[in-house]
Amino acid sequence: MLSVKHVNKSYKKGGLFTRERQQVLSNISFDWQQGECLGIIGESGSGKSTLGQLLLGINEPDQGRILWDGKRVKDRKTRLGNISAVFQDYTSSINPFYTVEQALMEPLMLHKKMRQAHQGNIDQLLHQVGLDSSYRQKYAHELSGGEAQRVCIARAVSTEPRCIVLDEAISSLDGSVQIQILELLKNLKTMYSMGYIFITHDIRAAAYICDRVMILRNGHIVEIVNVEQLKDVQSPYARHLLQMVIT
Amino acid sequence: MKIVTRIGKDKLAAVCLLFIAAILVTGVFAPLFAPHAPEEVHMELRFAASSWEYWLGNDHLGRCILSRLIYGIRPSVLWVLVALSISVAIGTTLGFIAGYFRGKADAILMRVCDIMLSFPGYVMTLAVIGILGAGLENILIAFVLMKWAWFARIIRTSVMQYTDTEYVKFAKAIGVSNINIMIKHILPVSLPDIAVISSSSFGSMILQISGFSFLGLGIQAPHAEWGMMLNEARAVMFSRPELMLAPGIAIILVVSAINFLSDALQIALDPKLMTSRHKWQGKAIALASKPHGKEVA
Numbered sequence: 001m002l003s004v005k006h007v008n009k010s011y012k013k014g015g016l017f018t019r020e021r022q023q024v025l026s027n028i029s030f031d032w033q034q035g036e037c038l039g040i041i042g043e044s045g046s047g048k049s050t051l052g053q054l055l056l057g058i059n060e061p062d063q064g065r066i067l068w069d070g071k072r073v074k075d076r077k078t079r080l081g082n083i084s085a086v087f088q089d090y091t092s093s094i095n096p097f098y099t100v101e102q103a104l105m106e107p108l109m110l111h112k113k114m115r116q117a118h119q120g121n122i123d124q125l126l127h128q129v130g131l132d133s134s135y136r137q138k139y140a141h142e143l144s145g146g147e148a149q150r151v152c153i154a155r156a157v158s159t160e161p162r163c164i165v166l167d168e169a170i171s172s173l174d175g176s177v178q179i180q181i182l183e184l185l186k187n188l189k190t191m192y193s194m195g196y197i198f199i200t201h202d203i204r205a206a207a208y209i210c211d212r213v214m215i216l217r218n219g220h221i222v223e224i225v226n227v228e229q230l231k232d233v234q235s236p237y238a239r240h241l242l243q244m245v246i247t
Numbered sequence: 248m249k250i251v252t253r254i255g256k257d258k259l260a261a262v263c264l265l266f267i268a269a270i271l272v273t274g275v276f277a278p279l280f281a282p283h284a285p286e287e288v289h290m291e292l293r294f295a296a297s298s299w300e301y302w303l304g305n306d307h308l309g310r311c312i313l314s315r316l317i318y319g320i321r322p323s324v325l326w327v328l329v330a331l332s333i334s335v336a337i338g339t340t341l342g343f344i345a346g347y348f349r350g351k352a353d354a355i356l357m358r359v360c361d362i363m364l365s366f367p368g369y370v371m372t373l374a375v376i377g378i379l380g381a382g383l384e385n386i387l388i389a390f391v392l393m394k395w396a397w398f399a400r401i402i403r404t405s406v407m408q409y410t411d412t413e414y415v416k417f418a419k420a421i422g423v424s425n426i427n428i429m430i431k432h433i434l435p436v437s438l439p440d441i442a443v444i445s446s447s448s449f450g451s452m453i454l455q456i457s458g459f460s461f462l463g464l465g466i467q468a469p470h471a472e473w474g475m476m477l478n479e480a481r482a483v484m485f486s487r488p489e490l491m492l493a494p495g496i497a498i499i500l501v502v503s504a505i506n507f508l509s510d511a512l513q514i515a516l517d518p519k520l521m522t523s524r525h526k527w528q529g530k531a532i533a534l535a536s537k538p539h540g541k542e543v544a
Contacts, residue, residue, distance in 0.1 A: 057419070079420065079421065083421070087416060092413045093413040096436065106421075
């Protein structure tokens with residue numbers, strides 16, 4: 001279980017000696033339950049990607065705590081095998097010197113006990129995301145966007161983590177591929193019984209896959225609602241967002 | 248090994264690589280290759296033209312020019328290479344620390360670099376030689392002291408650019424240690440940048456060493472060094488201009504070979520040119536099946 005308590009984050013503005021800071025996230029608190037798919041929705045600049053980086057331990061909050069089963073998520077031992085990620089930009093998401101096989105082996109190699117067990121599983125992983133074993137020897141620049149994103153998803157699920165943070169994972173793909181990837185994510189979720197934190201600006205995609213949705217604006221949580229009650233949101237900003245989608 | 252085979256495909260680069268390797272080997276085993284002792288004076292052979300015994304002729308003291316050229320590889324190429332590798336190593340380490348961790352480490356290291364870079368290189372080298380005294384070792388120490396900041400600066404920029412890529416973020420997220428991320432993910436992609444800047448400064452360092460020897464601050468008199476040979480030939484520039492040819496051409500050839508090689512290296516290290524092996528395998532299968540088909544027919 002992931003719990004976020006009173007998190008604040010700001011970035012330094014300007015040079016070495018300025019004290020001026022830009023507040024990106026203020027007083028964010030929420031819990032993520034095991035196996036749940038939580039959507040984080042916001043416009044660009046709302047701080048959702050920063051929040052994603054904090055959840056992944058890439059960055060540290062200024063104040064507040066982010067705990068995974070009571071341990072700090074910033075320690076890499078806590079994250080090891082528990083949390084994984086898929087990012088937006090498929091062009092830089094795989095090391096250009098790695099073949100697909102090497103990219104998939106990277107998270108597996110971190111787990112000493114899994115090293116042998118998973119040697120033969122690369123084919124199976126590729127198969128699960130709809131690619132065949134001929135992709136093993138391909139390099140990242142030989143893949144299309146959808147294929148690269150599938151490889152990233154395979155890489156994320158390879159260690160069977162309990163939570164995957166998807167930071168705009170489908171946003172740079174075109175429409176038909178988006179739906180395929182969403183389907184794939186749904187299937188994998190039941191197969192591995194894991195949960196997602198799905199960061200997006202696309203309400204429809206979030207409504208399709210998420211159980212709960214958190215709406216973020218200017219670094220503040222506007223509202224957290226279950227997806228079934230998405231129509232009955234209270235706050236004016238959330239209503240406005242929904243309106244934009246419908247029209 | 249992949250890189251070597253890919254450089255082999257580029258004819259010019261292959262020639263440069265062989266040439267540089269040959270120069271290095273000749274320099275290391277100079278006593279075996281040199282036909283005469285480099286400091287052996289034969290006043291009767293002053294300015295002698297090339298002959299079977301002295302291939303490139305003799306200089307103003309009747310010394311064998313070829314032997315001096317071969318012994319000159321040591322200070323001009325080998326020691327410059329050592330100084331270069333040390334300063335690149337320091338620059339790479341600090342550049343990686345500054346570019347990868349950012350924040351305070353970056354700010355402090357870059358301010359130190361600013362201070363180092365604010366002195367003009369030649370003046371600082373002269374000052375270091377003034378403190379430590381003339382001699383090749385002191386010039387090399389001065390080079391290391393002056394050059395690392397420049398390398399650190401450029402490598403930091405390159406590292407920063409790759410630290411923002413998503414595969415590095417992914418590696419961080421799943422808990423790969425920082426050292427491993429730097430070695431596996433950032434070093435290979437920033438290697439072309441490092442190769443290009445170090446090769447370009449290799450040329451300028453050879454020329455600088457020659458320059459300091461010219462001023463009498465580098466290698467001391469009887470020892471052979473390319474820049475000093477050029478300086479000695481300068482005295483008779485109008486009566487015997489051919490004496491400048493041997494060291495001059497040697498410097499030009501080595502510096503251009505290094506520059507051509509670094510260009511080729513940049514292309515050879517480009518991951519976009521790597522293709523998956525299965526295509527080759529496919530070709531091999533197609534080739535293998537052809538004669539089989541004939542047999543059936």
